[in-house]
Amino acid sequence: MRVLKIALFLLGCAGLCNGQMYQGRQLVTARLLADADGIVPGHPVTIGLDLQAQPGWHTYWEYPGDAGLATRIDWTLPAGFKAGGIQWPLPKLDAEPGDIVCYIYPGEVLLPVEIQTPPNLQPGQTVQISAHASWLVCKEICVPGKADLSISLPVVAASHPANEALFRQTRAMLPMAGSPPFTASWSHSGQTLVLNLQGLDPSAAVDFFPLPGDVQIGHPDVAAPAVHIPLLDPKATANSIDGVVVLKKGAGQEIWQLSGNKTAASMTGAGAGGVTAMGGHSSLIYWLGLGFLGGLILNVMPCVLPVIALKIYGFIEQAGKSPRRILALGLTFVAGIFAWFLFLAALIVGFKLAGHQLNWAFQFQHPAFVATMAVILLLFSLNLLGVFEIVLPGRLQAKVYEAAGGEGYAGTFWHGVFATLLGTSCTAPCLGPALGFALSQPAPTIFAMFGAMAAGMSTPYALLAAKPGWLRYLPKPGIWMVRVKQALGVLLMGTVLWLGSLMIKELFPARTEPFPTQLARALSEHKIVFIDFTADWCVNCKVNEHQVLDSGPVQDAFKQQGVILLKADWTSGDEGITALLRKFGRAGVPCYVVYSPDGRVMVLPEVITKDIVLNALEQSQS
Amino acid sequence: MKTRLALIFALLSAGAAYAAPQPGDTAPNFSLADIQGQKHSLADYKGKYVVLEWNNPECPFVHKHYDSGNMQKLQQEARAKGVVWLTINSAAASPQGDGQIEKFLSGEHANPTAYLRDTKGTVGQLYGAKTTPDMYIIGPDGKLVYDGAIDNRATPDPADIPGATNYVRAALDESMAGKPVTVATSKPYGCHVEY
Numbered sequence: 001m002r003v004l005k006i007a008l009f010l011l012g013c014a015g016l017c018n019g020q021m022y023q024g025r026q027l028v029t030a031r032l033l034a035d036a037d038g039i040v041p042g043h044p045v046t047i048g049l050d051l052q053a054q055p056g057w058h059t060y061w062e063y064p065g066d067a068g069l070a071t072r073i074d075w076t077l078p079a080g081f082k083a084g085g086i087q088w089p090l091p092k093l094d095a096e097p098g099d100i101v102c103y104i105y106p107g108e109v110l111l112p113v114e115i116q117t118p119p120n121l122q123p124g125q126t127v128q129i130s131a132h133a134s135w136l137v138c139k140e141i142c143v144p145g146k147a148d149l150s151i152s153l154p155v156v157a158a159s160h161p162a163n164e165a166l167f168r169q170t171r172a173m174l175p176m177a178g179s180p181p182f183t184a185s186w187s188h189s190g191q192t193l194v195l196n197l198q199g200l201d202p203s204a205a206v207d208f209f210p211l212p213g214d215v216q217i218g219h220p221d222v223a224a225p226a227v228h229i230p231l232l233d234p235k236a237t238a239n240s241i242d243g244v245v246v247l248k249k250g251a252g253q254e255i256w257q258l259s260g261n262k263t264a265a266s267m268t269g270a271g272a273g274g275v276t277a278m279g280g281h282s283s284l285i286y287w288l289g290l291g292f293l294g295g296l297i298l299n300v301m302p303c304v305l306p307v308i309a310l311k312i313y314g315f316i317e318q319a320g321k322s323p324r325r326i327l328a329l330g331l332t333f334v335a336g337i338f339a340w341f342l343f344l345a346a347l348i349v350g351f352k353l354a355g356h357q358l359n360w361a362f363q364f365q366h367p368a369f370v371a372t373m374a375v376i377l378l379l380f381s382l383n384l385l386g387v388f389e390i391v392l393p394g395r396l397q398a399k400v401y402e403a404a405g406g407e408g409y410a411g412t413f414w415h416g417v418f419a420t421l422l423g424t425s426c427t428a429p430c431l432g433p434a435l436g437f438a439l440s441q442p443a444p445t446i447f448a449m450f451g452a453m454a455a456g457m458s459t460p461y462a463l464l465a466a467k468p469g470w471l472r473y474l475p476k477p478g479i480w481m482v483r484v485k486q487a488l489g490v491l492l493m494g495t496v497l498w499l500g501s502l503m504i505k506e507l508f509p510a511r512t513e514p515f516p517t518q519l520a521r522a523l524s525e526h527k528i529v530f531i532d533f534t535a536d537w538c539v540n541c542k543v544n545e546h547q548v549l550d551s552g553p554v555q556d557a558f559k560q561q562g563v564i565l566l567k568a569d570w571t572s573g574d575e576g577i578t579a580l581l582r583k584f585g586r587a588g589v590p591c592y593v594v595y596s597p598d599g600r601v602m603v604l605p606e607v608i609t610k611d612i613v614l615n616a617l618e619q620s621q622s
Numbered sequence: 623m624k625t626r627l628a629l630i631f632a633l634l635s636a637g638a639a640y641a642a643p644q645p646g647d648t649a650p651n652f653s654l655a656d657i658q659g660q661k662h663s664l665a666d667y668k669g670k671y672v673v674l675e676w677n678n679p680e681c682p683f684v685h686k687h688y689d690s691g692n693m694q695k696l697q698q699e700a701r702a703k704g705v706v707w708l709t710i711n712s713a714a715a716s717p718q719g720d721g722q723i724e725k726f727l728s729g730e731h732a733n734p735t736a737y738l739r740d741t742k743g744t745v746g747q748l749y750g751a752k753t754t755p756d757m758y759i760i761g762p763d764g765k766l767v768y769d770g771a772i773d774n775r776a777t778p779d780p781a782d783i784p785g786a787t788n789y790v791r792a793a794l795d796e797s798m799a800g801k802p803v804t805v806a807t808s809k810p811y812g813c814h815v816e817y
Binding site for chain 1: 644645646678680681682683712743746747750751752753770776777778779784785786787806807808809810811812813814815816817
């Protein structure tokens with residue numbers, strides 16, 4: 001009889017429906033909630049699917065575990081709107097008899113989704129956002145549920161928060177922005193994947209929630225700092241999986257998402273998501289090189305260069321021509337420079353940690369962060385171009401110098417510190433950007449980078465203190481220094497423009513529906529579907545497209561067989577496309593996939609020929 | 623009596639140690655009574671292909687494949703080729719009387735070789751069955767050929783069946799033709815087994 005009732009319920013829900021009836025009572029109440037009372041044109045709004053299940057019943061996380069099914073939301077949005085993925089709050093682990101482990105939401109859960117809105121909306125308009133939600137709700141038995149939901153929001157000039165408590169509570173269970181306080185590395189041990197978490201606070205209790213995608217895994221075994229994840233398919237080739245790391249300290253907890261370095265991939269447009277370790281490494285060297293160069297350039301700033309010679313002559317005077325003492329004084333001065341830069345680094349790390357608490361997103365995907373950076377850089381470039389100057393008040397300068405005290409090693413150390421501090425009046429333009437970029441980096445990188453800057457700035461002092469004779473090679477101060485400054489200003493202006501373009505892309509995304517939706521619709525037509533996974537920066541993709549896909553014979557075959565051609569544009573690392581690529585066992589583009597009308601899938605090689613494509617089409621037809 | 627206790631302990635520890643068999647491993651023997659009370663032992667069917675199908679008449683994922691006729695069609699095809707089809711219910715005794723199972727079997731026109739009851743869940747745990755449905759294929763040599771989902775569309779929606787790749791059919795066809803099995807293991811989907 002239950003079966004009949006389930007069937008009846010399914011029929012009953014064919015139309016508009018926001019609840020799930022079961023055995024005569026409401027099993028799940030579903031609704032859409034917004035985090036604001038209106039939509040501000042061009043600003044994202046977060047809409048959450050709120051599922052309230054009867055006590056004892058639960059719905060499932062993104063990775064349901066051994067059984068169950070993740071909740072799905074398919075959006076119907078007005079033109080220009082774009083929905084992101086579900087932001088899954090941390091689930092509860094549910095262990096059932098028979099070694100069955102599931103990841104569940106008992107009772108109520110809110111699944112937030114960020115929705116980008118177009119800038120051309122007019123206040124006074126009303127916007128309707130609709131979604132088809134489907135879920136599985138289980139107790140001892142399971143019942144699938146679905147609902148067609150919608151919410152209407154007015155377009156307003158300024159909005160107020162709504163449903164604050166529920167959203168706050170949910171956001172506290174989302175992975176944090178920024179970089180985690182540990183580094184993750186992966187290794188294989190037989191048929192087990194081993195995740196190693198380095199740099200963990202030993203007092204924190206660690207938990208791991210896997211997001212294995214299509215990789216079949218057993219139950220993760222957490223023995224901090226390692227997590228062992230059995231691979232169930234002996235032929236599995238996965239080197240890592242995504243997941244969520246939870247650090248519990250006392251009553252508090254931190255939730256961190258582990259995934260292929262999507263940030264780096266979309267920033268540089270290079271390489272695939274999987275190569276976290278390598279990408280991180282090379283970008284660190286890049287940052288350090290940049291830091292060193294930046295530090296070195298500080299020396300040719302108009303207010304610093306003349307000081308170098310003076311300082312070195314000062315050492316010579318103090319040391320009475322004893323080369324060893326000159327060197328010792330020089331190195332002490334250098335120590336002062338390092339102290340100042342490391343102090344700055346510590347300040348930034350502290351600021352960043354404070355920011356984590358407040359959940360600021362120091363990420364380039366975040367329009368607000370990019371906008372702030374652009375404004376700071378614009379100010380600094382104007383400063384370098386001589387539009388205005390940053391000067392410490394003269395009296396303060398004198399006071400600081402007095403306070404630094406006399407001569408000898410201690411005095412020299414403080415002179416190192418204060419010379420750099422005073423130099424700030426004209427080094428700020430270079431420090432500012434470094435600071436901004438540093439904010440998006442993990443703490444060790446920040447320290448390393450500022451260390452590199454200190455090294456760069458110190459190099460001339462160290463060299464000259466070791467070989468005072470080289471003083472004569474020092475370039476003479478002159479108008480050229482101002483030119484260098486202006487050139488840097490122009491360079492910075494370029495960066496401002498780049499950030500601006502980044503921001504425009506984020507704020508005004510191309511008005512296309514998510515690729516998985518396009519694919520689902522194409523597949524429902526039961527024709528051959530050919531997917532070209534490509535990206536603007538992928539040269540091989542362009543070659544394949546030009547020589548094979550756009551060629552006469554292939555185009556004719558596409559036309560004759562009524563093939564639906566889909567282009568999956570991975571230029572900005574779209575997550576839906578990344579997931580699909582992974583499903584096909586690929587880490588990046590180019591990738592070509594052919595679906596036959598009966599749903600068979602063929603993944604073609606990276607380098608394709610006309611014959612390969614024509615053959616694939618023929619095989620898909622039969 | 624002693625050997626039976628030892629066997630139970632062996633089974634329990636096997637389950638706990640995550641030692642469920644994988645494709646290529648020898649499928650562990652078991653013996654269960656069907657709903658008519660007749661005993662069936664895996665060893666009885668040595669030399670034949672055997673399909674194990676974990677079942678729960680109340681699970682919507684099971685209904686996806688029965689209400690659409692998908693499972694029955696696969697049963698008929700397989701049995702026509704001499705395959706033994708054992709449907710196993712590992713749910714603890716309380717929620718379902720066998721009367722309900724019989725109603726399910728006749729109502730759905732299901733046609734397995736036998737419908738076995740595993741109320742203690744020992745066979746389910748021995749094989750690491752987690753969901754309903756969860757499918758296993760054992761070859762004539764007694765080795766596991768396939769374990770996992772019935773197909774590649776993990777939804778309770780019968781509309782997804784036409785476009786799905788049926789892993790069980792593919793593995794049976796390939797194995798019977800002497801070819802290596804392309805997909806020998808997959809993540810099963812469905813309701814969890816109510817041990």
